[in-house]
């Protein structure tokens with residue numbers, strides 16, 4: 001009834017072929033089959049955003065896609081984005097601005113931020129909040145995360161980052 | 170939180186998809202973007218034995234204009250509705266509603282056809298189909314037909330699509346330059362389903378309203394058109410008196426039920442406030 005099916009896809013720059021059970025989500029495939037546990041599985045129903053990955057250049061929930069559906073796709077997980085240094089500045093400012101505490105939400109936040117900044121170089125705080133609207137953080141209260149993303153956008157735009165303390169709430 | 174086991178097929182054409190569904194019998198389910206179906210499978214609210222993935226059927230893609238009509242393939246993603254220049258030009262009401270649909274990552278995956286086929290009364294796009302007078306193109310074993318939005322939404326999660334049929338495309342009359350539209354909703358948090366939402370489309374030739382279409386979401390078991398409110402506007406200038414009459418007419422258009430979160434009277438009140446704001450906005454811009 002549910003024989004394993006072969007899929008070929010690109011994960012973090014590497015072309016892979018694996019057999020998967022149709023009901024296996026992309027999140028479980030990345031975590032269990034490939035050992036890429038940076039993609040977190042929280043609610044497994046699209047509500048928390050911890051499982052975001054880049055699929056063909058756009059952030060999507062890995063818990064809301066079956067691995068079989070990702071055949072032929074190009075996936076970047078937080079590990080791949082880290083290795084290519086695409087989010088090195090985001091990670092560094094998340095650290096210095098205390099934009100993480102337990103860290104459970106952080107991979108999803110970083111992928112959401114990366115998706116936003118790839119599409120819109122200088123988002124407003126409203127736009128940053130909108131981009132994060134599907135990402136839950138139970139620790140930080142979000143303010144530091146918004147600050148961090150705004151700071152990175154400014155730095156990337158080459159502006160002198162003004163002191164975050166002066167930013168409006 | 171894991172789906173029950175199922176078999177999976179990924180047809181390349183509409184005909185193959187219909188055959189695959191028929192071969193699996195009543196235990197099959199189509200999957201498009203999966204943004205509603207996958208949570209339902211994870212929660213085991215549904216447990217089909219076979220998933221027919223329509224995500225690679227080329228005919229279901231594409232946004233194109235053919236004279237008076239805009240054709241949106243069923244697989245048009247929410248993010249495309251949000252961003253596509255043809256939609257902004259020809260069906261601006263959909264572009265106005267798109268930012269209110271879920272969150273960015275869900276919009277990257279979810280499809281217009283999936284949202285309309287599911288027909289959640291709290292969803293933005295199904296209600297907007299009423300406001301833009303869309304026609305749904307449905308393919309089934311017996312052939313194809315086009316169903317106007319007014320006949321399409323039949324009951325809670327129930328549409329004119331019969332089991333085993335596929336929504337192929339959505340056809341929308343191209344908005345003319347004189348058409349005005351507005352959308353807004355009340356929700357507790359950004360991206361949440363709305364407590365009440367409303368889209369308005371009308372023409373204002375010579376400063377007199379005609380062809381007003383007002384559609385509400387989250388006020389009943391289906392998306393609803395507010396026909397009495399429309400009648401209160403048609404043939405009149407869009408002034409304060411007309412807007413007040415349209416708001417008052419909602420009492421006969423809408424009969425929302427009480428739920429744990431929102432009493433019926435509050436929902437009706439919010440619907441009136443929303444309609445007043447939207448009409449006021451159109452009047453101010455005219």
Ligand SMILES: Cc1cc2nc3c(=O)[nH]c(=O)nc-3n(C[C@H](O)[C@H](O)[C@H](O)COP(=O)(O)OP(=O)(O)OC[C@H]3O[C@@H](n4cnc5c(N)ncnc54)[C@H](O)[C@@H]3O)c2cc1C
Pocket residue numbers: 045046047198199200201202203204205206207208223243269270271272275278279280281282283284286287291292293294330334335336337360361362363
């Ligand atoms: C956290 C969260 C928040 C959300 N918030 C909102 C919101 O605020 N507003 C909103 O409108 N939606 C919201 N959604 C739902 C989202 O918009 C879905 O993408 C959409 O409702 C379904 O589209 P899909 O392509 O993902 O369909 P799927 O999940 O693949 O399918 C949904 C149903 O439609 C059927 N179907 C799909 N395509 C077709 C077709 N072409 N022909 C026949 N049947 C078909 C499937 O068999 C299934 O029964 C939310 C989802 C999540 C997870």
Ligand code: FES
Pocket residue numbers: 040041042043044045046047048049050051052061062063064
């Ligand atoms: S695990 Fe995917 S959204 Fe929560």
Ligand code: FES
Pocket residue numbers: 099100101102103104105106136137138139140
């Ligand atoms: S840092 Fe703990 S959930 Fe965000």
